[in-house]
Amino acid sequence: MSNVRPRMTNLFEQLGLDSSDEAIAHFIATHQLSAHTKITEADCWTEAQRQFLAEKIKSDGSWAIIVDQLNESLHEDSVIQ
Template sequence: MDSPTHDLKGLFDQLGLDSSQKGIDDFIASHSPLAGDKKMIDAEFWTPQQAGFLKEQIREDADWARVVDDLNLRLHQRH
């Protein structure tokens, strides 16, 4: 059985954020770069529910984990 394919648009939908390409780009631009020692899931801009969802996905290596990792990389890069 194939695992579900998720993308950043879907993750932003899941988090209740603007999932348009401009919304995603603006979010990343306004919150990056995170300090190298700062875990994305501990960033102050998440609601407790959003942070909990992200932590759960990473901890359980769930279907969304790859996309969460991608967002983490983007938020740690200088844009």
């Protein structure tokens, strides 16, 4: 896995989700989180996905940057309000 350059599409693939640009945009638009909901606490994840995200955040490596970008995207609506 160290050969994979972390990108949003790679993150979605690792989460077992459709990684097309359209699917990613749809997922983000339909899974907006409240300002107080951590990405790892969102109802949309399976336990395995939740653990993967938590592990990547904790690693503070290049994957953490991509997870943080997803986190920001999932909180877009709560920031606008």
